[in-house]
Amino acid sequence: MRHLLFLNKYFYKYKWWIIPGVIFVVISNIFGVVPAQVVGHAFNLITENIAIYQLCNGFERQQVMYDIFSNSLFFFGALILVLYLLRGLFLFFMRQTIILMSRHIEFDMKNEIYAHYQKLSLGFYRRNNTGDLMNRATEDVNRVRMYVGPAIMYTINTTVLFFLIIYFMFSVNSTLAIYCLLPLPILVLTIYYVNTIINQRSEKIQEQLSRLSSFVQERFSGIRVIKSYVREDHTQDVFAEESQSYKNNSMGLVKVQALFFPSMLLLVGLSTTLTVYIGGKQVIEGSITAGNIAEFIVYVNQLTFPVTMLGWVTTLIQRAAASQKRINEFLQLKPDISSANTVEKDFTGKISFKNVSFTYPDTGIEALKNVSFEIEKGQFLAIIGRTGSGKSTLANLIMRMYDVDSGSIQIDGNELKGLNLHSYRNQVGFVPQEVFLFSDTIKNNIAFGLDQVEPGQVEQAAKNAAVYQNIIDFDLKFETMLGERGITLSGGQKQRVSIARALIKEPKILIFDDCLSAVDTKTEEEILGNLGAIMKGKTSILIAHRISTIKNADKIIVLDEGRIIEQGTHQQLLDLGGAYAEMYDNQLLEEENS
Structure with missing residues (x-):
């Protein structure tokens, strides 16, 4: 239950929904318990006066007594009907407060989870699959809602009804009440034992459901690859295995519940048997009336539904606790990238890298090693290098998707970590390599x-x-x-x-991460021609594989294994006769051959 303590802030927020709801629960249960006393009085009326009615057989007074009995029974029946109508009315009010409150909490929780997801850094999304993220924000939240709504409502209802019935039972006859409630300790032990099993299996079910959701989401996203490689049957078999695992876990939980409910009904039936047996002996002794037995049987039957619901409620609570634990795991995560600065300012676009090194935390791959360079305001910088040389990592660091391990990145002479992140990113135009x-x-x-x-x-x-x-x-x-x-x-x-x-x-800063790789040379020239006018006065960074794309850049950086091995203008690098010149010659040769 400690995981569900997270919800206390919502209960406090909606306290003016909970308090009236509890009041409506109490009132509805009062109107639910009182009919048992009416039934007892009606039963006594019949049993005590039936002999007098029979003695008057053949006399005019028998009809008078029949009319009195009829009117009395009609009155008792009408009274019970009115009481149950009032109970139904307040049950409606109870649901309109507590269940509606649960929907408000569900709305708030989904918004809080989504807002928190938005704050978490790129590394978080690399470590967690989309299906699991979706499942925690939908299925898990729905299970928590079943706790804050139906589970709490039925728990309060059961508790209030239980204490009311106990009070009325002991007010009639304490001995009979004790015998009626004798099976309850066994019921408590049964619930305690079963709850442990339910909790364990609920967690397994949620984990398997997340795996199943992730599998389906990933396969639908890659459906073209699946069809291209004719792997439909294989993925169907894998899905069937995952579904079978989910089914087995669910069936295990259902079997526990299937054994649980009949056991509780058996104990309730035992209470009824004890009521009739012990109550019958006390009627013979004259300590109670036959009407009291009828009253106790009504009480026991009224306890049947709450007790059977107790198993369902405990299941809801255990599953909600398992789901809330999963939700809390993410809500307690702190974003790797944070910005305490609230001052918004305009940037000119000067960028400085000073001895920057960076290793991806998830893989341990050292992407950049002691990188230093400067881009003046309005300059056009091009970055080129082989696959895996660290080009996209530079773009991610400028966008502050990650923080550097050592060294510093400065924007207009200010440390990037100290800038207002929202304001800064709002002034950067970023075209990622993977278009979405x-x-x-x-x-x-x-x-x-x-x-x-x-x-x-x-x-x-x-x-x-x-x-x-x-x-x-x-x-x-x-x-x-x-x-x-x-x-x-x-x-x-x-x-x-x-x-x-x-x-x-x-934007003030434009970053193009190899975004022209899928266009032909003619379209590339058209885009670059248009960008020429747009990029004037703006700091532009273009990551590319084709040298034809970047030859007009003010500065070109050549990366290899995370290090800058060459930098300069197109002509300077050609004159240098190093790695850049070799790439240029190779690309010219490829174009001639094509």
């Missing part, structure tokens, strides 16, 4: 980084990215809906839409 487009219209994808879009702004960004003509060829033009991850578009079109998304922000 949302399942939305092309227009909304391009305008993603803006709160308000001016007329013609989206179209101009598309023209600058050389994708305008492709878009207007669609039937719905800019209102065309894209499939998941932009599957509607080709690779080159997705890259250009991603470039348009960066350009529309009119």
